Amino acid sequence: EAQVTQNPRYLITVTGKKLTVTCSQNMNHEYMSWYRQDPGLGLRQIYYSMNVEVTDKGDVPEGYKVSRKEKRNFPLILESPSPNQTSLYFCASSLYGGNTGELFFGEGSRLTVL
Amino acid sequence: RKEVEQDPGPFNVPEGATVAFNCTYSNSASQSFFWYRQDCRKEPKLLMSVYSSGNEDGRFTAQLNRASQYISLLIRDSKLSDSATYLCVVNLLTGGFKTIFGAGTRLFVKA
Numbered sequence: 001e002a003q004v005t006q007n008p009r010y011l012i013t014v015t016g017k018k019l020t021v022t023c024s025q026n027m028n029h030e031y032m033s034w035y036r037q038d039p040g041l042g043l044r045q046i047y048y049s050m051n052v053e054v055t056d057k058g059d060v061p062e063g064y065k066v067s068r069k070e071k072r073n074f075p076l077i078l079e080s081p082s083p084n085q086t087s088l089y090f091c092a093s094s095l096y097g098g099n100t101g102e103l104f105f106g107e108g109s110r111l112t113v114l
Numbered sequence: 115r116k117e118v119e120q121d122p123g124p125f126n127v128p129e130g131a132t133v134a135f136n137c138t139y140s141n142s143a144s145q146s147f148f149w150y151r152q153d154c155r156k157e158p159k160l161l162m163s164v165y166s167s168g169n170e171d172g173r174f175t176a177q178l179n180r181a182s183q184y185i186s187l188l189i190r191d192s193k194l195s196d197s198a199t200y201l202c203v204v205n206l207l208t209g210g211f212k213t214i215f216g217a218g219t220r221l222f223v224k225a
Contacts, residue, residue, distance in 0.1 A: 033213065035215070040122070040217060041217060042118075042201065042215045042216055042217035042218055043158070043201070043215040044215070045212065045213055045214075048213075058212070059212075059214075088155075090157055090158070102148075102160040103150075103158075103160065103203075103213070105157035105158055105159070106157060107156070107157050108155075108156070108157055
């Protein structure tokens with residue numbers, strides 16, 4: 001089944017404790033992206049990747065890191081989480097980039113930072 | 115001013131009603147346009163792409179007006195299952211590639 005898989009789906013952590021949210025897609029998509037969704041603000045792009053080893057900042061990259069060492073994986077790293085990073089996070093992928101095709105989303109990861 | 119603006123609603127309509135949502139975007143470099151649907155606490159899913167010529171998919175019709183920089187979505191004969199949040203999405207190419215989501219319009223269809 002074609003899908004985007006995120007883990008963990010739910011996480012409660014404390015300020016400063018490094019965490020990684022994994023994202024994996026099995027559709028051989030070149031484009032992958034991370035978003036956070038907050039009430040009243042909609043989805044905001046954190047980072048995106050047009051292909052392996054190619055990443056770029058979105059609108060809200062501060063406090064986050066990403067890497068794209070393999071085509072299928074695009075982990076989101078919070079080196080030192082803070083309470084303002086409490087949010088619902090979505091990973092998405094697309095064949096060539098969202099401009100030309102549908103974005104497929106993971107089920108979301110709900111993160112709470114205390 | 116937000117780059118993509120939508121009326122947050124909620125729109126409360128009876129079954130069978132026709133409802134229309136509008137979305138405005140501010141960047142004239144916007145290249146492609148979509149409507150996504152998001153059910154409560156779930157991931158967004160593509161509803162339809164939006165073309166200048168207008169496009170229709172069953173009960174759903176999407177329209178793009180580049181001159182006025184707005185996108186519309188019309189839902190005819192509303193069903194209970196149409197209750198969701200509808201996200202307007204704009205892609206633009208400005209040095210890099212950027213996808214911008216509107217905050218969404220909530221629709222409740224009641225029996």
